[in-house]
Amino acid sequence: MAHAATHDHHDDHHGAPKNFFVRWCMSTNHKDIGTLYLVFSLLMFFIGGSFAMVIRAELFKPGMQLVQPYFFNEMTTMHALVMIFGAVMPAFVGLGNWMIPLMIGAPDMALPRMNNLSFWILPFAFALLLSTLFMAGGGPAGGWTLYPPLSLQTDSLAYVVFAVHLMGISSIMGAINIIATILNMRAPGMDLLKMPVFVWSWLITAFLLIAVMPVLAGAVTMLLTDKYFGTSFFNAGGGGDPVLFQHIFWFFGHPEVYIMILPAFGIISEIIPTFSRKPIFGYKAMVFAIASIAFLSFIVWAHHMFAVGLPLGAEIFFMYATMLIAVPTGVKVFNWVSTMWGGSMTFETPMLFAVAFVILFTIGGFSGLMLALVPADFQYHDSYFVVAHFHYVLVTGAIFAIIAATYYWLPKWTGHMYSEFWGKVHFWNSVIWVNVLFFPQHFLGLAGMPRRIPDYNVAFANFNMISSIGGFLFGASQLIFLGVIVHAVWFSRKKATDRVWEGAKGLEWTVPSPAPYHTFELPPVIHDEELAHGHVED
Template sequence: MSATTTHDEHHDDHGPDKGIMRWITTTNHKDIGTLYLFFALAMLFVGGAMSLVIRAELFQPGLQFVNPDFFNQMTTMHALIMVFGMIMPAFVGFANWMVPMMIGAPDMALPRLNNWSFWILPFAGTMLLSTLFMDGGGPASGWTLYPPLVLQTGDALPFAIFAVHLLGVSSIMGAINIIVTIMNMRAPGMTLMKMPLFVWTWLITAYLLIAVMPVLAGGVTMLLTDAFFGTSFFQAAGGGDPVLFQHIFWFFGHPEVYIIILPAFGIISQIIPTFSRKPLFGNDSMIYATASIAFLSFIVWAHHMFTVGMPLAGQLFFMLSTMLIAVPTGVKVFNWTSTMWKGSLSFETPMLFALAFLFLFTIGGFSGLMLAIVPADFQYHDSYFVVAHFHYVLVPGALFGAIAGAYFWMPKWTGHMYNETLGKVHFWLSAIFVNVLFFPQHFLGLAGMPRRIPDYATQFADFNAISTIGAFGFGFTQLLFVYIVIKCVRGGEKATAQVWDGAEGLEWTVPSPAPYHTFEDAPEVR
């Protein structure tokens, strides 16, 4: 667009605007990617602080620090912030930075939309957080917002629902942008099957987002009309059924968990081949496995709600279809492992995080299989076992995937190598503390400790104390990550264009740091 008016200048010469307006008005995919990533990093600490309130309260039995109502607000807000404010924006940030560079495109297809989809986020996040200061406090029903409980929320209810709407709009716009970019802007020769795995996983994730975020928007809109406009979608007194909300929520909620994990799968699929110095084993089967997981995610939702009562045939269907997901997921885990087989491995920080992902995500996958078994689920439902399960797939799963990606591409973004020693320290502390934090929660759940309670019976005291120590250790370790990032942005050893000697792909052909505009002339892909 601007190329026609500035033909007398070389493109590298006109850089970004100066000062704050650069960030507010930017339509550059790299700037917007950076904004997303820093927003996500900030939210990691906001949501993390809430989880430390939870863990501090659970350090000992009895009530020490907060009252039960505030405790419930913390469990709810921690989840909402981490899911919608942290991990999803983090992966959209990666997509913004990397997708155009990986497919040889000059920018995202819809740059102004891109600016808008980011700048909605800080407002939505602020609105969500502001509910904590309202009369009656923030939402305290759990992030699943089940009625009738959520309808007892005070003034915060419409604000929380509107914040969810805005966050949904932001991610739908981001998803549309990513799909249009991938479908329309690939460099000549970049066929769909030649696309890097990260681009593939994001393409599928973006379709999932467009398919299910609107369903959540519909569900919370029904909550809003039930609360304020006299409808009875979920109010039993008027002929509604609260269980209907659970179906709507989990029709969104289960694809949502793959929205969170698939981009991490993509990042891991870039990192493991690089540090094994081998191409990804079974590249095509990885693509089909990702697509199968996405398809299956639409037909398994009711495994989140076995205990509400459903016909035997329904229980069997949802149990078996859930277990079927283990097949494509197993294909991925075995392909990653096979990629490393006889590879020339080296263990830089991104690879360490990727390996921890591989081990610990698989633990989370197995506990998921246990939860899929209906008769066992009746025992585990709403216990700490569930908490342990989904934190294993979300923290050493999705979050480690994001951290691994940050270390992997940081030299390309900043032009400097991060401090490898500090990176390794960050890895080992994170990997140890995350297990101290979440592993005991399996035992707590199996012993019968329910989730979302501020107090518990004394027999659970020891494992809770261990878990809390792990939580504080893990939380403070992440400050080291911030230090490493800032240090790397400010300076450090110059990075080469290829950065890692096993790295392959278009993003490694441009200089480090990546120029403000890349691939204005499309590269040729053989």
């Protein structure tokens, strides 16, 4: 394995520009750009979270309480757009930027200048998007799906479409960089089937991004021409069809769901072996399961549209195709459990979040299976059951994985240990309140409460109040997370060792903590037994 980086005179803490502007605005260093992505993502997480607080405050009691209905709709729309494109996706790109070169023994990303550009597009995109809230006609309020004809009524549609284009360009450039890096910059001996599962998950995710982000760009461009240039792609009055937009949107939208969860699978596949002190169970099966999920994600989009009146044959096809995803997902869940089985487990904060991910993401998966059933979906469609489902997948799935990854790699990034006590306080508060927040929403949905409404029948009052209390406390719990990070970065006196975790394996743990500004300028030698997943039979 690579001992080299530790002793190599090329790999030192020097080399970072002293000038703040030059270092952070003109950086081409994968670690700095990774940090920028992660900080941006954290900021967006709190902005998107504050929108969620407005939503839960309004829904605390039946009746109109705090905000006007249009503003409420703006909040639901912006919450989703900010969390999906501003928080979750940039967080994964940040983690990929930081960790992929370290994990494959590369000195940097393959295209460092494009890396800088793909990050710096994002702040402008989100400034543009968020500025629409202050415009005369208001921001987008038709939901993140931007369905016409509702979205065409938004005065600021041009700004929203331009912001979506910018986010898409940023994502595509990030994906190109990741593919070019993984396929060309691996250290000699780091064969594809020796790569960490996290790297595999990102390679497959990057191909998903390349395949679907341009489709979203095409769809929103046509929204724009429908509104401003007199076309009728989605206007039934002019010979178009609004359902066409739904097909195109969900052809992007469903793989997008996997773009937000496959890197999470990769993270969990790194953390569980470390704290179980065992190689991952079924490495190849894990990789093929990710690839299978990615393939299936392209042929299930219409399960979001069962209620529009699809032909029966199409409904049956999309129902079975959707249910099929449970097979590779089940492989992953069973392999995580098998990795833990008989392991010498300890429960530091990253592992607690990883175990919670396995359990709670599976709950989200099961409710997804329920939604896949056409006859049942007619009841659940557009209800709070759907809201509960995707928040279990995205909050206790994607966001818990991002938090787990932050605790796992923070000592490597900063060179300091975070406070394990406060990490655990954060975990227990998060895991309790997130369930108080989202579990009652299943009952609300089954009882018939529609999503995206600011007022509701008094019959739904109790569960909504419980959900809102859970929401406020879950939101407040994330301030603990912020505190733990600030403490670890600036105030912690406990130095991290190079390997940090006793059971950690892989190239990233062979470099010093904090990781030097330049690493692996000379490629390391790969020894199979030191890889995170052990020796893989050919």
